[in-house]
Amino acid sequence: MKQEVMKQENNTVVAVPQPQQREFDEIVTKDLQIPRILLSQAMSDRVKEKKCQSGDFILTQGDRILAKEGEELKLIPIKMRAVWVNYDMTTKRGEFKGVEPRTNANSSLPWQYEFNGKPYKRVQAVEVFGLLPTQILEFSEKVKEAQLSGEIPDLSMIPTPVGISFQSMSFKFAGKSVAQFFDQVKSAQFHFKNVRSFSYVLTLKAMEETSDDGSYYVSKLTNQEQVAKVYGKDKAETIYEACYGLLEKMNASNIIMDNDEVPQATTHTDVVSDLI
Numbered sequence: 001m002k003q004e005v006m007k008q009e010n011n012t013v014v015a016v017p018q019p020q021q022r023e024f025d026e027i028v029t030k031d032l033q034i035p036r037i038l039l040s041q042a043m044s045d046r047v048k049e050k051k052c053q054s055g056d057f058i059l060t061q062g063d064r065i066l067a068k069e070g071e072e073l074k075l076i077p078i079k080m081r082a083v084w085v086n087y088d089m090t091t092k093r094g095e096f097k098g099v100e101p102r103t104n105a106n107s108s109l110p111w112q113y114e115f116n117g118k119p120y121k122r123v124q125a126v127e128v129f130g131l132l133p134t135q136i137l138e139f140s141e142k143v144k145e146a147q148l149s150g151e152i153p154d155l156s157m158i159p160t161p162v163g164i165s166f167q168s169m170s171f172k173f174a175g176k177s178v179a180q181f182f183d184q185v186k187s188a189q190f191h192f193k194n195v196r197s198f199s200y201v202l203t204l205k206a207m208e209e210t211s212d213d214g215s216y217y218v219s220k221l222t223n224q225e226q227v228a229k230v231y232g233k234d235k236a237e238t239i240y241e242a243c244y245g246l247l248e249k250m251n252a253s254n255i256i257m258d259n260d261e262v263p264q265a266t267t268h269t270d271v272v273s274d275l276i
Contacts, residue, residue, distance in 0.1 A: 032253035035061035125167035198243035
């Protein structure tokens with residue numbers, strides 16, 4: 001790695017590491033498509049097709065089960081955005097009509113409104129993007145094996161970003177806590193410059209709730225721990241490196257999360273009005 005010499009005011013000389021030249025630096029990715037983590041419900045198509053069971057966390061990419069009902073899902077959080085999720089409420093369940101950033105300018109808008117003569121509803125949500133720690137560490141081991149054997153590692157195992165949306169009851173049990181976590185990280189950075197959201201690992205778990213409409217599952221944030229304490233210093237460094245690279249890519253991209261089977265608009269209007 002090349003180094004550039006920089007002089008400080010006290011006349012000491014400090015070597016500043018320069019980033020290594022990367023292949024394809026001239027390519028700027030405009031859209032970054034990210035698979036969505038879904039919490040399976042009894043009425044979802046995947047459950048009906050027996051690809052998973054209700055209460056399972058499943059990834060839209062390849063219908064991969066990440067955590068079965070009752071198991072914990074660990075996620076390294078890298079980026080968060082607050083959004084409104086819009087639904088056409090012509091039908092009882094509602095039809096997904098896209099998301100828009102939630103800002104100070106639109107934070108007080110009514111949650112029920114009319115658009116093109118149709119009843120619409122906006123639901124407050126928090127979207128989190130990150131990496132799965134197990135995927136990072138598994139690929140790291142495969143790279144080490146490939147370096148010893150001289151073979152190229154399986155590219156399909158490269159850690160890919162994932163996203164999860166917390167809305168309705170999941171916003172109450174997880175979304176608010178996740179948003180507070182990011183605020184805490186931001187506050188901590190005033191005192192500790194090396195603190196990042198991916199210095200921590202979030203633990204999610206599916207929790208069953210019941211209502212007049214039946215039973216359903218919501219996401220709950222059960223723990224947040226320092227990555228280094230959970231995985232050890234060496235593995236933590238591997239995780240940090242992967243996260244820094246993804247954060248750089250995310251900041252230069254338009255993040256698009258899969259809208260496949262986005263959770264339907266909540267029918268619990270009392271909950272929605274309480275959260276907005």
